[in-house]
Amino acid sequence: xxxxxxxxxxxxxxxxxxxxxxxxxxxxxxxxxxxxxxxxxxxxxxxxxxxxxxxxxxxxxxxxxxxxxxxxxxxxxxxxxxxxxxxxxxxxxxxxxxxxxxxxxxxxxxxxxxxxxxxxxxxxxxxxxxxxxxxxxxxxxxxxxxxxxxxxxxxxxxxxxxxxxxxxxxxxxxxxxxxxxxxxxxxxxxxxxxxxxxxxxxxxxxxxxxxxxxxxxxxxxxxxxxxxxxxxxxxxxxxxxxxxxxxxxxxxxxxxxxxxxxxxxxxxxxxxxxxxxxxxxxxxxxxxxxxxxxxxxxxxxxxxxxxxxxxxxxxxxxxxxxxxxxxxx
Amino acid sequence: xxxxxxxxxxxxxxxxxxxxxxxxxxxxxxxxxxxxxxxxxxxxxxxxxxxxxxxxxxxxxxxxxxxxxxxxxxxxxxxxxxxxxxxxxxxxxxxxxxxxxxxxxxxxxxxxxxxxxxxxxxxxxxxxxxxxxxxxxxxxxxxxxxxxxxxxxxxxxxxxxxxxxxxxxxxxxxxxxxxxxxxxxxxxxxxxxxxxxxxxxxxxxxxxxxxxxxxxxxxxxxxxxxxxxxxxxxxxxxxxxxxxxxxxxxxxxxxxxxxxxxxxxxxxxxxxxxxxxxxxxxxxxxxxxxxxxxxxxxxxxxxxxxxxxxxxxxxxxxxxxxxxxxxxx
DNA sequence: GAAAAATATGTCAACGTTATCATGATACAC
DNA sequence: GTGTATCATGATAACGTTGACATATTTTTC
Numbered sequence: 001x002x003x004x005x006x007x008x009x010x011x012x013x014x015x016x017x018x019x020x021x022x023x024x025x026x027x028x029x030x031x032x033x034x035x036x037x038x039x040x041x042x043x044x045x046x047x048x049x050x051x052x053x054x055x056x057x058x059x060x061x062x063x064x065x066x067x068x069x070x071x072x073x074x075x076x077x078x079x080x081x082x083x084x085x086x087x088x089x090x091x092x093x094x095x096x097x098x099x100x101x102x103x104x105x106x107x108x109x110x111x112x113x114x115x116x117x118x119x120x121x122x123x124x125x126x127x128x129x130x131x132x133x134x135x136x137x138x139x140x141x142x143x144x145x146x147x148x149x150x151x152x153x154x155x156x157x158x159x160x161x162x163x164x165x166x167x168x169x170x171x172x173x174x175x176x177x178x179x180x181x182x183x184x185x186x187x188x189x190x191x192x193x194x195x196x197x198x199x200x201x202x203x204x205x206x207x208x209x210x211x212x213x214x215x216x217x218x219x220x221x222x223x224x225x226x227x228x229x230x231x232x233x234x235x236x237x238x239x240x241x242x243x244x245x246x247x248x249x250x251x252x253x254x255x256x257x258x259x260x261x262x263x264x265x266x267x268x269x270x271x272x273x274x275x276x277x278x279x280x281x282x283x284x285x286x287x288x289x290x291x292x293x294x295x296x297x298x299x300x301x302x303x304x305x306x307x308x309x310x311x312x313x314x315x316x317x318x319x320x321x322x323x324x325x326x327x328x329x
Numbered sequence: 330x331x332x333x334x335x336x337x338x339x340x341x342x343x344x345x346x347x348x349x350x351x352x353x354x355x356x357x358x359x360x361x362x363x364x365x366x367x368x369x370x371x372x373x374x375x376x377x378x379x380x381x382x383x384x385x386x387x388x389x390x391x392x393x394x395x396x397x398x399x400x401x402x403x404x405x406x407x408x409x410x411x412x413x414x415x416x417x418x419x420x421x422x423x424x425x426x427x428x429x430x431x432x433x434x435x436x437x438x439x440x441x442x443x444x445x446x447x448x449x450x451x452x453x454x455x456x457x458x459x460x461x462x463x464x465x466x467x468x469x470x471x472x473x474x475x476x477x478x479x480x481x482x483x484x485x486x487x488x489x490x491x492x493x494x495x496x497x498x499x500x501x502x503x504x505x506x507x508x509x510x511x512x513x514x515x516x517x518x519x520x521x522x523x524x525x526x527x528x529x530x531x532x533x534x535x536x537x538x539x540x541x542x543x544x545x546x547x548x549x550x551x552x553x554x555x556x557x558x559x560x561x562x563x564x565x566x567x568x569x570x571x572x573x574x575x576x577x578x579x580x581x582x583x584x585x586x587x588x589x590x591x592x593x594x595x596x597x598x599x600x601x602x603x604x605x606x607x608x609x610x611x612x613x614x615x616x617x618x619x620x621x622x623x624x625x626x627x628x629x630x631x632x633x634x635x636x637x638x639x640x641x642x643x644x645x646x647x648x649x650x651x652x653x654x655x656x657x658x
Numbered sequence: 659g660a661a662a663a664a665t666a667t668g669t670c671a672a673c674g675t676t677a678t679c680a681t682g683a684t685a686c687a688c
Numbered sequence: 689g690t691g692t693a694t695c696a697t698g699a700t701a702a703c704g705t706t707g708a709c710a711t712a713t714t715t716t717t718c
Binding site: 001046048049050051053054059069070071074077078081082090091092093095097110113114220244247248250251254255272273274276277278279280281 | 330375377378379380382383388398399400403406407410411419420421422424426439442443549573576577579580583584601602603605606607608609610
């Protein structure tokens with residue numbers, strides 16, 4: 001492998017000068033720099049990351065900590081990774097899908113030990129994400145969470161209320177009957193969606209119903225069971241809490257012989273992969289996970305650049321309504 | 330951060346002796362070693378990976394190269410990652426979802442430059458995966474592919490033919506009518522499934538049909554359009570090439586007013602996340618992606634341990650039939 | 659035209675680890 | 689008792705890079 005020493009020997013200057021040239025730091029005559037860079041390219045020089053890290057005591061690695069790698073995670077991650085890699089840094093993914101709880105602490109210690117350039121917590125499942133962030137910050141590590149669930153004073157937040165508002169306004173324009181909201185019980189972050197629903201209903205002055213199915217083993221089953229409730233309420237349209245719940249609803253309705261969209265319009269939330277493949281394909285409110293990932297990368301790069309107040313801002317990302325057959329009368 | 334030097338100072342021995350103790354290499358009096366390790370634990374010593382890599386010229390990093398991170402990939406990856414991390418190595422994920430083709434070569438060069446302990450190619454989309462493997466091997470890097478698609482003389486391979494055979498035998502036991510196979514055109518690796526279908530049909534001596542829908546923009550649409558073909562053939566049951574294709578089929582059938590499973594039994598292939606959420610939930614042949622990932626880790630660890638012929642073996646992994654409502658008469 | 663500032667290069671040491679070689683011990687054989 | 693393994697430790701030098709500091713040279717400033 002080619003080293004700075006090799007280039008120094010070839011060009012007849014000191015190692016330090018070569019270092020300055022390839023790192024674009026300090027002063028080097030532009031003509032000399034050009035010659036050095038040319039030689040470097042010729043012999044295929046690439047900086048030894050281990051040596052650089054050892055000496056400079058700073059790394060070019062950004063850790064992404066995940067809990068479960070579902071598709072929503074993947075969308076965020078790939079967007080983040082692409083942006084970070086473009087900026088010349090390394091992304092290291094660490095997943096924590098481990099059973100015992102001590103594992104989390106162990107991994108976290110390992111990460112702090114590596115003194116990475118940054119850490120992105122890409123999971124809402126940290127039972128104490130605030131404390132973890134604090135722990136990283138006191139260790140002097142740039143860190144960021146990407147939760148998007150709860151409205152926050154800082155961080156990246158998807159405006160779910162506005163998404164639901166838009167969808168319900170669309171439903172109101174397409175039907176004359178009663179519009180329902182199918183939620184899930186006991187979930188705090190359901191609130192933002194419900195708020196959007198109420199705002200839209202108040203604006204159009206339409207008859208409405210808020211339905212909360214009893215919780216079951218799986219969200220899908222809850223949706224299946226809830227289909228009968230929708231029929232009872234004689235809804236013309238329904239906004240469902242999530243795509244997964246909506247999938248259950250679609251199955252339940254088909255078993256009951258209720259046609260979508262002929263008898264009832266259905267809108268989901270998330271835009272999961274499967275929503276496009278449902279029977280019928282599901283209209284849904286797309287969570288812009290890729291945008292969030294890219295945005296997180298941007299904030300991280302700002303942080304690395306020393307712009308510390310980038311993290312204390314609140315970024316609100318809008319959703320997008322994706323219309324498919326389930327609302328297409 | 331605590332270093333070997335610190336421990337040496339405390340215990341009053343040389344750095345090298347401490348190094349020997351913590352690395353369990355060379356000779357150290359057992360009583361002294363115990364004392365050193367105790368001190369190391371007390372002050373929270375952890376080996377500096379950068380320094381170790383620089384000096385020893387060998388790393389503890391295993392790269393995983395992916396193309397697209399779909400859920401099947403995620404299942405393989407998480408299983409692989411867990412096993413490798415348990416063995417004390419680092420896993421670094423590099424995704425190549427980049428447009429320009431030169432990108433692949435660039436990343437590959439970067440990886441080789443890092444001289445990692447191993448590389449796992451976790452993608453079938455390398456247009457020349459054999460050459461890439463060769464390139465890595467000549468660079469002296471332990472490497473492995475995890476394609477699972479095509480039957481190979483070496484590597485890990487999912488026995489798709491046997492999976493389809495099992496499913497069709499189940500269908501034959503549940504119905505008396507004609508059984509169909511819905512494939513996709515122009516795909517070489519369709520062959521293994523078709524072979525399984527034919528073997529089962531030959532065994533039960535049942536009337537059968539092999540149907541290949543015209544290719545469309547998306548697999549899902551192709552399935553939707555193919556529903557009519559299934560009806561024309563008056564099939565009692567159908568084995569579909571993939572879950573995605575089957576999702577289209579289910580939608581097409583529902584529009585045509587054909588009931589699943591009352592009028593026709595449907596079996597997919599893959600066990601994607603969405604299959605459990607279809608209308609009705611889809612019986613499918615599960616690809617054991619997690620097992621494959623764990624197996625790949627095992628082979629990789631063998632390779633690292635110097636057991637070079639571990640990679641030249643062929644590992645065949647069986648599928649598993651997951652029965653859901655779409656075949657539940 | 660002298661002082662100050664910017665430009666341009668080099669020397670040396672250090673980051674924390676491991677490899678090489680050297681040096682004692684201690685044990686065992688003949 | 690001498691020779692040869694085995695056991696046990698240390699001194700020193702790397703690995704490739706960058707930081708601190710030194711030293712020229714050129715340019716700018718008043």
